[in-house]
Amino acid sequence: MQDPDLTERIVPATHAPPATTAIVVGVPSCNHAGTVALVLRTAQAGLGEFGSGQSSLLVSADSHSSDGTREQVRGLRGENPLLREMGPADGAAGGASPGVEIRELRMILELALQVRARACLVLDASLTSMGAGWVAQLLRPILDDQFDIVAPCFARHKLDGGISNGIVYPLTRALYGKRVRQSLGSVFALSGRLVERFLARRVWDIEVSALGTDARAVTEAICGEYAVCQVFLGPAEHAASGPSLDLSSILAGVLGSVFDEMNRNVAFWQKVRGSEPVRWFGTPVEIGGSAPPVDAHKMWESFRLGCRTLQDVWAAVLPPATLLALKYLARDDSAGAGLADDLWARIVYDFALGYRLHVMNRGHLLRALTPLYLGWLASFVREMGAAPAQDVERRVQQLSMVYEAQKPYLISRWRWPDRFNP
Amino acid sequence: MWDQIKDALYGATHRVLVGVANFLPGLLALVLAVLLSSLLGWLLGALLGFILRALDFDKRLQKWGGVALAEWSPKNSPTLLLRKAVAWTVVVLGWLVGLTAFGAGVTPQLIPHVVESLPNLGTAIIVVLLGVLLARFLCRAVLISAVNMQIQSARLLSLAVKWLVLVFAAAMALDHLRVGGDIVRLGFAILFGGIVLSLALAIGLGSKEIVSRSWERQTQSKPEPSDDALKHL
Known part of the structure; x- marks a missing residue:
């Protein structure tokens, strides 16, 4: 079951872990020199606060950083001798590449399986707002309530998370029948038996993109009929590591993972009708400060430009009635009417089908969705810009019902x- | 006098009729060969189309990953492409047979020349095909990227890239076939150099401030300021 290539690369720990460890907290990183120490220290403090009396292991997995991330981790060994570092034994650094964190994630899961951990918490090395309490909040449902996967629900401004609100949440809910509000949290906790299943099913052997790894974990858990829950956490602030990805790359990375999962689990989602709520832990956290200003007009102009120039590309995916509706909408220079929910849901479904049928290069296909997404987002922002956060949430639920x-x-x-x- | 005129007229008529009699069978043979080869090509094409449709060739090819071939094919159908390729090969062979029958003096030299240049012709066709595939791929990639970057002249930009690659592929193919000689090379160099020069002038004169600001950001490793504060994930 273990990947021999990965095991060979593990740096021998100065202190060998006990044969069985109840909790493994792993931080996969790649060029996160600025934040990795903060995340590891907070995780260590969180494990201390948690004080469940169970043995734990804090792991940093890194094989490609070239910005001194590993030196930062090594520096922490003085503070915490039990900190384990995983990576290539020769210490050779490579360039960052998409999917690199998936490899690190697999290393952590391999270790969790090796030490027969009851729970494995995976943290994002780019977090700057992590609280020590998150560790307990994410691990308790697994250790005390026998859940198999805990997805986070971060506090955020009402219009943030457009990809999550407009595509990933409604699509995941309609397909798999579980209302997991934020499956793109980049932080999650898994039970030991789910770790075993993921490694057995080689869930992360297809290294498409590091984006959407979390959504893939949630989907696989739902399709394996494991117990899923979600926990309210505070806001998640991330530090940029390296050049930031543009919107179309983010969209392509996330949707590539989501559509891949759709293709893998056809037999499951075709049988699902409707959806059911997923248990919540904790209380919703209010986010402070005012929401950042959003230029809906600029987004709508991007949509109109797409309608003028990408008709030939979209024609390979979308049916004529949808193309006509889009042309009609693009005549409006303000997002007055906006994209109707049913039209938007059908567009996403048509792109998922186009991805499955390979109607064109998949990167092109997913990137061609960007102007349509911006059109939907402009409509959403126009409609909900002045509304209170509760109404925005209600609107997202309404959209999800249309997807269903x-x-x-x-x-x-x-x-x-x-x-x-x- | 009259007899001499009569002889001259008879002689001319005789020569014309002999010429026509020599020419007509060759012409008829050419026409017949072309007609028969067209008919045979159509029949073979139809038969191949029937077999490939029965095998669901287009869908199978798509499953095997032959998307590029499907995209390049007329009406996105590789079956149609193969059908047409077979039909036209038979028609071209028919023309060669017809020409051989038509002029014994010309075609015996033509046939070995055609046979000799077949490998070069094949390579040139492959170069053109690859050029077309690359041009279509790059055209779409540039179009989508430019739209996502909100460049208003996205279509123009993508067409420019497409034709640049097509012209480059055509110049390579012609050079390989030794058609046009230095004219093709010079023509391409002038065209390509002209495009590069005009782009350099446009950037250098028209957008020097944007370029210098961008360059400054690159060298100082500062992230580009984003006017969209929304978090999408």
Whole structure:
């Protein structure tokens, strides 16, 4: 079950872990010199505060950093001799590449399996706002309530998380029938048996993109009928490491993972009807400060530019009626009417089908969705800009119900893609 | 006098008729060869199309990852592409047979020349095909990226890239076939150099401030200021 290539690369620990360790807290990193020490220290403090009386192991996995991240981790060994460092034995550094954190994640899971951990918490090395209490909040549902995966729900400004609100949450909910509000949290906790399943199913062997790794974990847990729950946490602030990704790359990375999971779990989601709530732990956290200003007009202009120039590309994916509706919408120079929910849901479903059928290069296909996403976001911002946060949440739930209502359209097109679709 | 005129007329008529009699069978043979080869090409193409459709070739190819071939094919159908390729090969062979029958003096030299240049022709066709595939891929990539960067002239930019690659591929193919000689090379160099020069002038004169600001940011490793404060994830 263990990947021999990975085991060979593990640096021998100065202090060998006990044969069984109840909790493994892993921090996969890649060029996070500025934040990795903070995350490891906070995790260590969190483990201390948690004080469950169970043995624990703090692991930093890194094989590609070239900015001194590993030196930072080594510096922490003085403070915490039990900190384990995983990476290539020769210490050779490589360039950062997409999916690199997936490799580090696999190293951590391998170790969790090796020490027969009851729970494995994976933290994001770029976090700057992590609280020590997060460790207990994320681990308790597994250790005390026998859940298998804990997804975070970070506090955020009402219009933030457009990809999550407009695509990932409604799509995941409609497909798999579980209302996991933020599956793109980049932080999650797994039970020992789920770790075993992930490694056995080689969930992360397809190294598509580090983005969406978390969504993949949640989806696999749901499809394996493991117990899923979510926990309210404070705001998640991330420090930029290296050049920041543009919107189309983020969209392509996330949707690539989500659509891959759709292809892997067809038999499961085609049987699911409706959705059910997932248990919450903790209390919602209010985010302080005013929401950042958003230029909806600029987003709508991007959508209109896409409508003028990308019709040929979209025609390979979208049916004529959708193209006509988009053309009609693009005549409006303000997002007055906006993208209707059912139209938006069908567009996302058509792109998922296009991805499955490989109608064109998949990178091109996913990037071609960007102007459409901006069109939807502009409509959403126009509609909800002045509304209170509760109304925004209600609106997201309403959109999700439309996704559920449109699911027969997806199933029909998925089963008979050649059937005439006006 | 009259007899001499009569002889001259008879002689001319005789020569014309002999010429026509010599020419007509060759012409008829050419026409017949072209007609028959067209018919045969159409039949073979139809038969191949029927077999490939029965095998669901287009979908199988898509599953095997032959998306690029499908994209390049007329009406996105590799079956149609193969059908047309077979039909036109037979028609071209028919023309060669017809030409051989038509002029014994010309075509015996033509056939070995055609056979000799077949490998070069094949390479040139492959170069053109690869050029077309690359041009289509780059055209779409540039179009989508430019739209996502909100460049208003995205279509123009993508067409420029497409034609640049196509012209480059065509110049390579012609050079390989030794058609046009230095004219093709010079023409391409002038065209390519002109485009690069005009781009350099446009950037140098028209957008020097943008370029210098961008360069400054690159060298100082400062992140580009974002006017969109929204977090998408």
